[in-house]
Amino acid sequence: MALVKTPKPTFAQKLKRFFMIDLIKGLGLTLKFNLGALTDKDAVAGHGIYTEQYPKVRPDVAPRFHGAPRLNMDPETHDTLCIACNLCAIACPEDCIDVIPMDIEITVAGKPRRKKVLDEFIFDTSRCMFCALCQEACPTYCLELTQDFELATYSRAGFVWNREMLEQGRETVKYRS
């Protein structure tokens, strides 16, 4: 059965209990917070409001945040940086990346040569757990997990991103604040 062994209170403690000092102390503290919130200038959205006003105001996530994937492009030539080396697909624990390469004919120093380039890139965001192992494996800083965090779609197929989506990114609805 229960081993209830409540310690015996001293006289001072009994007196404190009788005058409800413990309750008054706690209630006083909460009252202080309630009054303080009305004049607190450090509140997130003005006086007395501490919650972020999402989706009107989107939070600033950290630069290292692991969000929606993106395939980076060369800023000058707009060619993809991906060299179809397949390292990200090997690094992925959930096996959610498919790199599909193709061979093209190029001429190097007047001689015809074959080169492997990226044809299609499939990224299944529904299975992704955003561990960023793919980002670390990428030798050309092409695959990157960005600060976008709104990944919801209406269908299961919408979670499978192809190369175009990965390069352009998704459009998010902007709300007037």
Next chain:
Amino acid sequence: MHQVEIATTQETLLDSPEMVLNMGPQHPSTHGVLRVILKLDGETVIDLDCDIGYLHRGMEKISENRFYTQIAPYWDRLDYIAAVSNGLVWVETVEQMMGLPVPPRAHYLRTILTELNRIASHLLWLATHALDIGAVTVLLWALREREEILKIFERQFGARLTCHAWRVGGMPNDAYDDFNKDVRQFINNFPKRLDEYETVLSENRIWLSRTVGIGMISGEDAIAIGLSGPALRGSGVAWDVRKSRPYAAYADMDFDVPVGENGDTYDRYLVRLEETRQSRRIIDQALEKLPDGPVNAKLPKVVKPPAGDYYHSIEGPKGEIGCYLVADGTAQPWRVRVRPPSFINLQALKQMCVGHLVADVVAIIGTLDIVLGEIDR
């Protein structure tokens, strides 16, 4: 199918003093998907049984089919409240098995960040435990402090909850630019916040009557069951893996191990609050001594521990979390076994609850600080 062994002795419920009551798996106070089958006499618990496994994901089996570097993110999903501590067990096991020399800066950063995680875990425990008992205010205050820690995690690791914090051989990134400033600011503000919780709870008569003498367990019983962490230290046993088998940079740190006297819910509450104060002390020392240098060891091309087995454990926020790893010399482990503190702590539930009221079962589940992701794996 789990067979429920508890049944009333009477054939009908009419005139029966005994009743079988299902608590959970959807009950919010069971902290996840735990089903507790209670056998009641009036409102007093005579017997109980736990039904677990609703969150089973086969993490140990998954590990057998992944490379050593790929397993760390799955460890975050065991005890998702303390993902940083969990990740540390895995990488340290692999590192020690391979004999990798991890740079001291990585060790110190690991110490700081796991202690921050311990504070975050205890704050969430305090918030939900107080909410279960009926103090709603503490929930909001504790989550406010936890938010500051999660912001540090987001800036450092790129995620708030399942951080994937560590890599075999060190860390993915060095500390971010304002890391020292952010952590300093947090630990400077934190003692004042702790005093606020104590003002509201420690002397409150409702809190005392709900926690003092509830769920008592003696030191010998706690050791016999295999309890660890604050649940064991609340019963007066000073066992802490950080002291007895120091890992990371704990050997250089000066801190105390708080213990309780009676082993009741109130003592475990005091032990956890004191532990957050000690964590703050450790962070303070580690920030002061934080050495410069690289954060990553030189890794071979494929992480391949030698054939054999190895056990390593650390002191997580819930208790001793361990990893038993059997390697066969290939790039994938042969067997991974987790020593989950929540699962073993849960075994004490029956002993703690029998003789108490149904309302106290909620308090006792809260004080054990279980996470079902770890129990079911």
